[in-house]
Amino acid sequence: MRILFTNDDGIHAPGIRALWQAFAGQGDLIAVAPDEERSATGHGITVHKPLRVESLKQYEGEVQAWSVNGTPADCIKLAFEAILTEPPDLVISGINRGPNLATDVLYSGTVSAAVESVIYGVPAIAISMAGHDSLDYQWAAKTCCFITQQLLADTVEPHTLLNINVPVCSHELIKGIRVTRLGQRRYRNILEKRIDPRGKSYYWIAGEVEDVVAGEGTDIAAVADSYISVTPLHFDLTDEPKITDVAAWLQKQ
Amino acid sequence: MRILFTNDDGIHAPGIRALWQAFAGQGDLIAVAPDEERSATGHGITVHKPLRVESLKQYEGEVQAWSVNGTPADCIKLAFEAILTEPPDLVISGINRGPNLATDVLYSGTVSAAVESVIYGVPAIAISMAGHDSLDYQWAAKTCCFITQQLLADTVEPHTLLNINVPVCSHELIKGIRVTRLGQRRYRNILEKRIDPRGKSYYWIAGEVEDVVAGEGTDIAAVADSYISVTPLHFDLTDEPKITDVAAWLQKQ
Amino acid sequence: MRILFTNDDGIHAPGIRALWQAFAGQGDLIAVAPDEERSATGHGITVHKPLRVESLKQYEGEVQAWSVNGTPADCIKLAFEAILTEPPDLVISGINRGPNLATDVLYSGTVSAAVESVIYGVPAIAISMAGHDSLDYQWAAKTCCFITQQLLADTVEPHTLLNINVPVCSHELIKGIRVTRLGQRRYRNILEKRIDPRGKSYYWIAGEVEDVVAGEGTDIAAVADSYISVTPLHFDLTDEPKITDVAAWLQKQ
């Protein structure tokens, strides 16, 4: 089996390293990831400037690794089209430092890399720590291994895309795995305005989470209740039920 | 009515200007857009460095305009949270130079700005020229005006999000409007490798379009057949039908 | 006569526009300048990514203008090597928003563009407003015109490089022109530490000026005394008097 790892925290981040260590011995391991942190890049790709790829010798043995001066989606494109001689069997993106829950998956470089892989017809897993403190990447990586094995035991459809969030409580307290749908989340007081020493204003994006849809069955609820959340995703943004309504409006002319 | 315009080609691009000119006299017109071209930024937001906002006096009269050194999604956040005293009634993002069809909406800054608006509960329209040559922005802007009026004639749900692509043939040849679903598209031969004068290699992302799903009812087919394509979008990436399958796999343990 | 204008405040800044307006009718006027503000870039050049050049139609008539996504030194290289069919007779860089006095010329993109020109064998003038408020660019541009005529009345050596700073007091109060040497200046309390909304620290470079050498004959003194300061510069950083000392130390081995 050939597994391709990527992330948006950068090739030197502890999350991706925990992954390739946990998968040691399970096939060809390849990592193609950004040269530095590129979180919140969404599904951006780099079309107006050139990309650089660098082979990283220090990881050989464990994994064949490359760094790219681009986004996670760029990394997948480069891996599939320029670095690898044949496509991988699976792409795993993460382990992200911090959650990728609910509406926030739209901003997530981690999830976008997984989406990009599925566009190429290769199943993918995005995995994130659902908090910022006490991150036990090793344990989360083992969980990812286990879920992967379950996934690969059956015939996997090429469009399979799972978004996993692992609670950051002590792992004895984790109650199990729940298959969920995305909740909905937005942010309040999101911009902080400051004045620089030259008297010009600037803004930081920040804000407190407001969970708009977080009820039973959502990824937000699962994680809050100490379950590992596994959400199957697709990448078709069509709002099927609205097609008829819109057609009706437009025919009124 | 208060309309907020944005785009990903930059505040000085002809597409956004055509929009605010077409909507002149129809309410308060505000533009908050990137200071320079930020296409293919996907739904990226800027969290690791500060954002700057600049008021642009030269457009006053026509529109109140601000430029932001960030992505289209940043522009919407800044508009809603820092620049505007009350939210707009509608957001229009575009007119983009080039198509935003099928799977490519995932990479689109234009569409992401519209999605961001809908997350805030304000209906939004993304509009793009479905080609790169002979772009008649004025005519496309008038079409956008017309569709907007149809849309606002009824009570509009706050989550309404329309993705419009306008064919670039001579407008007498345009046959009408079709309400569509997203097709599926990928790219072949996507990376072009070159060597810089210092002997280091670099890559350009390019590639030829391969329409994987482009049949009847898709946006790709509508545009190819000289129809204006209107696709209702949502932003819930949950793959509902797969929830049962994934739960079944995981219970086999 | 062919005059090439550049700056580090960007091609759309008022200072460079005042220059080409003041020189109207005095020959072929060309402007090649950064697409946005690039101050404090020092003598940086762009070698690891490609440069883009864009022809700006809106200034035609007044001046032939190009914008470059690079530093002021990049602009000079592009002008001499790619844009112009023959070299200019003179390069004028500015009018900078803010002073370029004393040690600060080392950080100055404005001065670096002038140095780059002299390396190519073309005489150059860097001109700056010696303050940040009440900037009368038109008057400063006329002064630049006058000094240029004096300079060109004689045979000018190709390595001639003048650094001009214009006081920002009302111009009736300006007492005349002084030819000066560079003073020496450093900054105190130069860094301002702040914490971003994610709890990570960052720094702004700021600081209060401390004039270490500002006595008679310096550019600092001239400007403080309401004189226009004109400092002839060269670009040879060799410390000639020290050559003997260093040789002596090394022979002690």
Add this chain to the structure above:
Amino acid sequence: MRILFTNDDGIHAPGIRALWQAFAGQGDLIAVAPDEERSATGHGITVHKPLRVESLKQYEGEVQAWSVNGTPADCIKLAFEAILTEPPDLVISGINRGPNLATDVLYSGTVSAAVESVIYGVPAIAISMAGHDSLDYQWAAKTCCFITQQLLADTVEPHTLLNINVPVCSHELIKGIRVTRLGQRRYRNILEKRIDPRGKSYYWIAGEVEDVVAGEGTDIAAVADSYISVTPLHFDLTDEPKITDVAAWLQKQ
């Protein structure tokens, strides 16, 4: 003794590591360097966006190390003003991958960091490999150690600034050390124009060296003749001999 190391190839480059290894046991060793390659940045400083400083644990023992998302000159400012509790006794910048000879010192981030240090009143050494292949950083670092000891054996003036270039031939062939002046160098055919896959042109800065002044006594000649070149530098760009000429021109009015 407290020695501060910096460079423009980035904190992880082999040249800076060779330096701190060669100076092991000779005092407090501190490194503050850019987080990634920033060559050819000249004397740029970062004033329009904030700087980040990160402490690097992996080098502790050998050296206390920090990385900065800024230029070499930014690193010196941060080290002196924010990171260090008291100033160092000496700053060493390098070992640069590639030469910093002649006029090219103006573009050099390596040399600019040394200049910045001298502005603060601390003597500094910039050291570079005078070629791009077969780089024996260990040997060059030992040479730097030796020169430093000679320098510190006497009372060193705080404005002492040495620019060292080490030939890249096998070190048995190196004939000794020469104290030199800067030669003069420019580049021919400097820009390479290409077309990107979207049909837009771009340029790479490259070019062949043309040594305009390379005679006896210059750094260029020393290195070509297999000598280590040591050039004392200063940072006063005033062209003293021209002061009288320029005053004469201006009085003709």
